[in-house]
Amino acid sequence: MITHGRRTKLSAVIACYRDAAAVPIMHQRLRQVFERLDVSGEIIFVNDGSPDDAAEVLHDLAACDPDVVVVNHSRNFGSQSAFTSGMRISTGDAVVLMDGDLQDPPELIEQFFRRWREGHDVVYGVRVTREAATHMRFLYKAFYRLFRTTAYVRIPVDAGDFSLIDRRVVTAMNALPERNRFIRGLRAWVGFQQVGVEYVRPERMFGRTTNSFMRNLAWARQAILSFSYVPLELITWLGLITVGAAFVAIILQAAVKILHPSSAPSGLTTVILLILLMGGIQLLCLSIIGSYLAHIYDEVKRRPPYIVDSILNQPPADSDD
Helix, strand or coil: CCCCCCCCEEEEEEEECCCCCCHHHHHHHHHHHHHHHCCEEEEEEEECCCCCCHHHHHHHHHHHCCCEEEEEECCCCCHHHHHHHHHHHCCCCEEEEEECCCCCCHHHHHHHHHHHHCCCCEEEEEEEEECCCHHHHHHHHHHHHHHHHHCCCCCCCCEEEEEEEEHHHHHHHHCCCCCCCCHHHHHHHCCCCEEEEEEEECCCCCCCCCCCHHHHHHHHHHHHHHHCCHHHHHHHHHHHHHHHHHHHHHHHHHHHHHHCHHHCCCCHHHHHHHHHHHHHHHHHHHHHHHHHHHHHHHHHCCCCCCCEEEEECCCCCCCCC
């Protein structure tokens, strides 16, 4: 949606966790970007239970700038819930999603804005490279390509949450009911006209990354469970292959018994290996099914994806959402 006859308003939603030192710099750089674009800017910082002094820093910032909205969560619910919280309270004609560690350069919003003005409903950042360890860059790229292959919607590779999203797309995403939210997947699922803008993602300006290998693994698991049925289909193929192999083995065993009785495999070791193989396959299948069941169970409980403790400079309610 491109506005006519009034000043365009952009809402920047920043997910903050251990980003207190970066917050003032983020605010300053966003203000400069909004001035260059000549737009009305709304900056929404979502303090997702940050254990540092982010609450105090954001409180002081909100007191100085009435266009800064601060949403404090009751605890850490994760970046996807933080973005959801900010999107639901935003009032801009378009919403920009950003991490609070300055790895998403605010200056790129100017390119996003131009592509949005050209008629694109979603403009997302594509990480052509990132300043990280070589093995982590390889794992990230491998996951994105694997996920694109297995997902039932077309999800751009190397595209994170950093994006500019038109108000009508935000409204559509806000209406989606699931609790386990994978923003870049939901963004692709709703459709509309989308385009990517390439950039180099820098390292954190302050502190160390909060994403450990296990957290990244859990994030990848949630993405696959939310947007792919391939693991379940693999169980079917694994079962068919196992039954087929067993059928062939039975025929071969019978043939060897008849033609060369002394060469037929026998003994406890063979039985134990077969039991271990079949038991391992069954446990693998059960773990995949269990992951989907846990995902379903989490959804049917209908707990909210986040709980808001307080809001500073709360904007007026938007009837469109």
